[in-house]
Amino acid sequence: MKIFSTILIITVLIFLSVAWTNNLFKPTPLKFVVPKNWPQPVYDFKNNPLTKEGFELGRALFYDEILSKDSTISCASCHQQFVAFTTYGHNLSHGINNSFTTRNAPALQNLAWQNNFMWDGSINHLDMQPITPITATNEMGETLQNIIIKLNRNKHYKQMFKAAFGNEIINTQRITKAISQFVIMLVSSNSKYDKVMRGETKFILPEQLGYEIFKQKCVACHKEPFFTDFSFRNNGITADSNLKDFGRMNVTNNKSDSLKFRVPSLRNVVVTAPYGHDGRFFSLMNVFEHYRKNMKVMQNTDSLLQHKIPLTNFEIGQLTAFLYTLTDSAFLNNTMFAPSSYNIAPNFTHNH
Numbered sequence: 001m002k003i004f005s006t007i008l009i010i011t012v013l014i015f016l017s018v019a020w021t022n023n024l025f026k027p028t029p030l031k032f033v034v035p036k037n038w039p040q041p042v043y044d045f046k047n048n049p050l051t052k053e054g055f056e057l058g059r060a061l062f063y064d065e066i067l068s069k070d071s072t073i074s075c076a077s078c079h080q081q082f083v084a085f086t087t088y089g090h091n092l093s094h095g096i097n098n099s100f101t102t103r104n105a106p107a108l109q110n111l112a113w114q115n116n117f118m119w120d121g122s123i124n125h126l127d128m129q130p131i132t133p134i135t136a137t138n139e140m141g142e143t144l145q146n147i148i149i150k151l152n153r154n155k156h157y158k159q160m161f162k163a164a165f166g167n168e169i170i171n172t173q174r175i176t177k178a179i180s181q182f183v184i185m186l187v188s189s190n191s192k193y194d195k196v197m198r199g200e201t202k203f204i205l206p207e208q209l210g211y212e213i214f215k216q217k218c219v220a221c222h223k224e225p226f227f228t229d230f231s232f233r234n235n236g237i238t239a240d241s242n243l244k245d246f247g248r249m250n251v252t253n254n255k256s257d258s259l260k261f262r263v264p265s266l267r268n269v270v271v272t273a274p275y276g277h278d279g280r281f282f283s284l285m286n287v288f289e290h291y292r293k294n295m296k297v298m299q300n301t302d303s304l305l306q307h308k309i310p311l312t313n314f315e316i317g318q319l320t321a322f323l324y325t326l327t328d329s330a331f332l333n334n335t336m337f338a339p340s341s342y343n344i345a346p347n348f349t350h351n352h
Helices: 002-024 052-062 132-137 144-152 155-165 174-181 193-196 205-217 282-294 313-323
Strands: none
Touching: 052 144, 052 174, 132 144, 144 155, 144 174, 155 174, 205 313, 282 313
């Protein structure tokens, strides 16, 4: 009876302690703004409510090399803000030990409207996406267990996890949810194109002509306002003889999906070169030349591309003028997304 009473008292004390802690835990809500005339996001915010504290933790993790095995690579190493969170000047992203990955890092923007991720759609939830690059031997090469150990050694991170989630417990779910809270806020919706759509300004003549050409020859795959339809298509490329990357087929094991890759967004396209899943196109002109001359039409090449895309030099010039209007300088320079915006936990990488 005495033992039962003791257990009951301990249980009550634990319950009261948890309740008291929950009452004290009041993180600051962070509002996600859906741009005017855009559809509602598909991301489940109820399962991961946005808070200022969670965002700040996610930002810290995104920029911290502690997530890699040798503390040399962070998420931001391959996703740099000034080029729409992709890799500048490299066809293939780099990993630890001077290794190369097998793909070009995609831009990170407007992720709240995506149902799956990676060039082949192999990840079906944003909260799961960071696990792949973190654990890949040619990317960050670390284990989740080691990351948790390293983060637990850092008093600043323990404070940040407590601020974001109510206590100092650090686990995989909290790490990935925090990163999601950061990247979900990477919304690009304030380019000249967007301002024109909102009636705030007007296209000049080459931009307007380019927009009309775009709507005739490109919009079927690059649908507004995201400038992608998020589908996977074979666009007449051939497999690289070294990489042997067959795209979506690697996920579905369906031969009809051979060489199908995600249709990339054209937002900020002028700054996100090189292009393609393996960065094989180093300029917009390379891309135009592919579609009008160099495509290899195969059995499963997309039906919209069976006759390539006829483009004159004049049309290419006007299209280029329009594509420049998709550059969102406010997004590329937003200090909210920069590593030093919230100096909550200084010297992250120097206290492992």
